[in-house]
Amino acid sequence: MSIISTDIAKAVELLAADELVAIPTETVYGLAGNAFSEQAIRKIFEMKKRPFFNPLIVHIASPDRLEEIARTVPEKAQLLANAFWPGPLTLVLPKKDSVPDIVTAGKPTVAIRVPKHPVTLDLLGKLSFPVAAPSANPFGSISPTTAQHVAGYFADTLKMVLDGGACTKGIESTIVGFENSTPVVYRLGSVTLEEIESVTGPISLLNKKDEAPDAPGMLSRHYAPSTPTVLAESIDEAIAMHPGKRIGVISIGPGNFFSGITSHIILSETGDLREAAARLYAAMHELDEMNLDVIIAQRFPDEGIGRSLNDRLQRAAKGD
Numbered sequence: 314m315s316i317i318s319t320d321i322a323k324a325v326e327l328l329a330a331d332e333l334v335a336i337p338t339e340t341v342y343g344l345a346g347n348a349f350s351e352q353a354i355r356k357i358f359e360m361k362k363r364p365f366f367n368p369l370i371v372h373i374a375s376p377d378r379l380e381e382i383a384r385t386v387p388e389k390a391q392l393l394a395n396a397f398w399p400g401p402l403t404l405v406l407p408k409k410d411s412v413p414d415i416v417t418a419g420k421p422t423v424a425i426r427v428p429k430h431p432v433t434l435d436l437l438g439k440l441s442f443p444v445a446a447p448s449a450n451p452f453g454s455i456s457p458t459t460a461q462h463v464a465g466y467f468a469d470t471l472k473m474v475l476d477g478g479a480c481t482k483g484i485e486s487t488i489v490g491f492e493n494s495t496p497v498v499y500r501l502g503s504v505t506l507e508e509i510e511s512v513t514g515p516i517s518l519l520n521k522k523d524e525a526p527d528a529p530g531m532l533s534r535h536y537a538p539s540t541p542t543v544l545a546e547s548i549d550e551a552i553a554m555h556p557g558k559r560i561g562v563i564s565i566g567p568g569n570f571f572s573g574i575t576s577h578i579i580l581s582e583t584g585d586l587r588e589a590a591a592r593l594y595a596a597m598h599e600l601d602e603m604n605l606d607v608i609i610a611q612r613f614p615d616e617g618i619g620r621s622l623n624d625r626l627q628r629a630a631k632g633d
């Protein structure tokens with residue numbers, strides 16, 4: 314029997330019993346457990362094979378629930394919450410003692426967001442606790458953007474995937490922390506740097522070499538297909554460098570044509586970067602199942618959501 318279901322009451326029951334349920338969000342599917350239950354959180358780390366030093370994001374039903382888990386809220390954090398919640402923005406704030414240390418990997422801060430998905434908002438409204446949920450993939454592999462992707466990873470260990478259809482954003486939330494009340498971007502994602510800056514004024518991106526300990530989502534070789542992946546300025550040149558190989562291409566569109574390749578996915582027929590973002594992970598999943606020798610992905614223009622997409626692709630390409 315499939316673990317995929319739309320039964321919200323059953324999801325409530327499982328979560329209240331410290332079991333895990335994969336939940337839909339607008340970014341990617343999350344692997345959720347009661348954020349106040351150490352036992353449930355332990356199951357998340359075990360199922361994902363995620364190192365305990367990598368903290369989780371806590372999902373709340375509405376911005377009014379913030380006080381239950383955050384000790385203080387800097388003014389700019391409040392402005393960002395007002396502007397983007399519900400939505401794909403995660404705020405890292407000083408935590409209350411009610412949040413178990415295992416959720417935050419022992420840090421004094423907790424990552425929080427209000428997801429924008431009707432099914433999950435309905436679910437969260439029916440729970441007496443928030444849920445901690447990392448992306449619902451084994452540590453290091455591609456994030457899931459459909460219930461089927463999640464079932465492909467965890468059919469043997471997970472009791473339920475709450476089906477909310479394909480994720481509309483398709484790229485993880487943008488994570489913003491505060492250093493001396495000054496906002497800092499820890500991870501680029503669905504909300505662009507430009508959008509954040511329109512609320513906060515100029516903001517810094519956490520320096521690459523500093524960010525691993527603080528936001529391990531930034532570790533190299535994250536978000537990776539098992540097929541070697543190349544991020545290319547010129548797809549034609551990248552193809553020429555792999556003679557006789559089974560090549561899969563992911564291009565942005567519109568109207569690209571390449572010969573001598575095995576498979577080609579065009580992310581947006583109109584070249585729309587938001588549409589491309591929503592389809593990127595599904596394209597990586599699909600090509601990863603074709604026994605290709607190499608996946609060549611086109612580099613995006615380095616602005617707006619393109620910058621977040623390049624960040625993910627760079628991580629997918631690292632180490633090959």
Ligand code: TXA
Pocket residue numbers: 338340341342343344367368369370401403405417420422423424428446447448449484485486487488490499500527528529530531
């Ligand atoms: O869109 C998303 O953010 C999805 C959906 C399910 O909400 N979740 C997600 O979770 O991407 P995950 O676990 O794959 O990534 C969470 C990131 C990690 O890179 C982690 O290091 C960072 O959040 N993080 C969590 N708590 C933190 C904290 N206290 N300080 C700094 N970074 C933190």
Ligand code: MG
Pocket residue numbers: 447448456530
């Ligand atoms: Mg993840």
